[in-house]
Amino acid sequence: MYLPDGYTTLDKISENDDYAVYDLFFGPNHPGMHGNFGYVLDMVGTEILRVRPNAGQLHRGFEKAMENKLWAQNLSLIPRVCVPDPDPNEVAYCQAVEAILGVEIPRRARYIRSIVLEMSRLGSFLMGMGGVGGALGHYSTMYLMMIDRDLILDLFEALTGGRVYHIYNIPGGVRRDIPDGWTDKLLELCDRLESKLPEWDRLLYENPVVQDRLGGLGYISAEEAMSSGITGPSLRACGVKADVRIDTPYAAYDEIEINSKLSEGGDALARAVQVRLDFEEAVNIIRRLVKQLPDGDYKLDLGNISKLRVPKGDAYSKVEASKGEFGYYVVSDGGLKPYRVSVRGPSMPAGMYLCHKHLRGMKIDDVAVWMASFAICPPDIDR
Amino acid sequence: MSDNILARAGKMHGDKIECREKYKAQLEIKTHRDYVLNLLTWLKSERYVHLSFMSCIDWIEENEFELVWHVFSYESKNHILVKTRLNREKPWMHTAINIWPHVQPYEQEIHEMFGVYFPGNPDLSGLFLHNWLDLPPLRKDFIAKDYSLALYTTDALGLTPPFDDIDIVEITAEESRDGE
């Protein structure tokens, strides 16, 4: 039983009374839980005394399975690591393979990858914002946002053939070119999403009840967030200008202007607003990417991709996913299969470490909201 | 961009470390097991505040485990891979929990998946697996396919259902004809 510094296992209430502390299972089968994950809460009344994360319900041994499959076969496994936001996984893996191979992919492929990544981000953000609404009992936001997420999935289907898992990025580029007229539909969708923003603002972010609920919840300072592995929108919500797209540019982000706005405050409200700001910016980034989309090849000819051999070496590649930094550490021994693939999911620090600090002393009311505000996605904790 | 970290590391730590630049903004420092914590502490003081995660690699032919800490600086934008090798027979490593507390679940995971022991980590109980009695699963000498075939297939468990679902479908058709 792990407790952070300064916390003792025995509380003075539980010393005197065996029945004051009881276990409450928050998940895995719980409507407030996003995915299959659980916290065992030791409660006193409605207040949480300590928390034991109960991970592993979604564990499926990805890292082992990837060692037993060809480099190209793994592409079908990888998007399943993070279900709502699959494309960053594909891109991160492909980039790591390309780095070991030492190849540079065509410019058009890099742009297409960026477009796909931003679309995936939009879909995931819609799910995340809806999740905050759902955790607050504000189901209308969830219902309305899911329509627009589905429209994004429709475009994905037109581009890649898959609704949720796209398996679109391959080492050397993307699987196929953008079909005719697809970019127009994408721009139409961007307009639609942007026109929806005021409605969502009124429904969710300007709603006084939501502001009362989220304000001050789960505060984390910038310094603490940086040194406890928090990344992505949650870190930017503390006022830290940290974005993998800017810090270590990949795909086409070195040629695209990214004007991330920062919401400051470091609490759940700031994190929710940060997601909304990032959403708006992602729509603009897609517009810029489509505008600058160059002609040319969409992939590099690497021969028969199922017989791909990657030279001995290792590389770490990271991507800014909707929940934070998604990283793949790929080790090759020069064979037909990866020697080791190690995945860094963005949810681990918040879901497995920060929960000890933040949930302690919190009321049961706020657990689901806290989880939604940190966008904790269990599949990438368990892998 | 670059803060010349490799040169300074070489000056500071001398022959205890071995470093090189792998890719653009991606560096690698290899060191001995007992020196890792010193190096990580120094790196954190050099504003490499972000520990992305840590991973472990099983080099079975060399009979060694390799532990990798991924450290990143928001100021110099460099990503450093701190690597060390452990003996595969009795692998143990000092815990980095006092430098980065959130390394705890990663160490717990590596303990479960590879059997590397981290003295000082307060919780090394099982994290992901249920009732696990075999070799730690991510070791190379654990064959996942054999395990799955030996445990989960109906053949392996000698499972013949005492009922026949195909039968049901056939009779359904007859019954519906009778009904009409």
Add this chain to the structure above:
Amino acid sequence: MNAYALLGIKLIGVSFGSMAVGLLFMGLGRKVTARIQRRMGPPFYQSFIDVIKCFTKTSITHNFVMDLGIIMALGGLIATAFFIPFANFSILGSSSVVIVLYLMSIGYLGMAMGVSASGNPNATIGISRALALMMGYEIPFVMVIMAMLITYNSSDLLTYAVAQSNGIGSWHIWKYPLGFIAVEIAFQAMVGEAPYDHMIAPAEIASGPMVELSGKYLGIGFLLHAVQLYVETGLIVNLFLGGASSWYVMLVKMFAVYFTTLSINAVMARYRIEQGIRHLWIWAGSFGLLQLIYTRIWG
């Protein structure tokens, strides 16, 4: 037919009638919510199907107290329904609003007894929230009722109905505007719609008191909510919206009250329980108090 048989038929009629009206409202309410969320929604008779299905399932009881508590809750609420004048039909000839308020709480107490016996902490938290919230909305409600008591020197709902029978201008909503606002806010909490849906709160305590109810118990749980809707909307219509002269006007007015609640529910999140009670006391309480003071001094 003797008078007792007639009374018995009336009582049974009101029991089932109130359930039917409540279930109809629940079904229509789901349709309304669905339309606000831009979807089709279930058919309006869905709640009837749900309840009948619940009664065809097997169910599990934890102990005798659970059975007793649930029945007591239903009985308490149905007893309340006897006191609500429906249009110009009233079983008992007089129905004091004080008795109505008193009996309404039996529903919750029975529920508390029943679900606490199930031993699930979620249910216990849920019902303790419901009782805490009751403290939040009953105080404003009682203040408004007191204002009416001062005016009429009577607590009879029929007296109020007669006083409001001279067209739309004589409705209490104009006479006690502040009180109406207070009661509307309190009503939101009474029927447990957002922002005061603390009692069920699926994302927090997995539907609270309902957590251990299965099969028939869940069916009774639905009926409880149905009767509760009938009682509470009927109470508001009789207090503020002029009662009704015919049953369909009554139904329309009752649904109008519920419709307002649903519309607010669809665009609101849920407060924390302490925020909810504070909000009720500050807003509903201050409106109710102002109404009381106004009526006392100038009314």
Add this chain to the structure above:
Amino acid sequence: MEMDNLYLANLREEKQNMWGGLVNYFRKRSMWMLYYCTGCGAIELPPTMTSRYDMERLGMGPMATPRQADLLLITGYLSVKTLKRVIWSYEQMQEPKYVVGFGSCPINGGIYWDAYPVINHLEAFIPVDMSIAGCMPRPQAIIDAFEKLMGEIQEGKAIGYKRYEKHYDWYKKNQDAVLGRTEAVLKPWNDPFASNPSVDELMALEKGESNV
């Protein structure tokens, strides 16, 4: 096979009971599913539930706890740890209850057929009334499956819960084989650090070994 043919027995029972068909109508028109995302297929449930495909028009809705639910959705692969919880949830549900397996993983393990923590055949552990093919099934396929399940309920064919009751021994044996193992499957693991030694002890031990 007469004794094992639960379907015929069920049909006979329902024919004798004049209310059988009517009861089945209510059961099929009001299926409440358990709000439990056991795997990645759950990502297609929000679109199915929400405004675009709107499951509620079929009378279906999510329910918070197993006690209230009629329908257990196994949304994708099942790890052993989840299997335990799924069985608990299933046994808590009140009859009649139905199980729908999503995608290829509950059928034969799917893409995880050789993964060590994931079971391969769901029907060996709990009875499955309906399986949906695909990875992952689209909302249209899910709705289609629900409508088919409704048809089966009306016809009295969805009797998995009766099978579970009758052949409980068989299911229990399979469950125990996976969940209640007492010895290793391939090779047992002897943790060299089972005694939780401290750093100093380990250092001393290593020094001693190198001296030898």
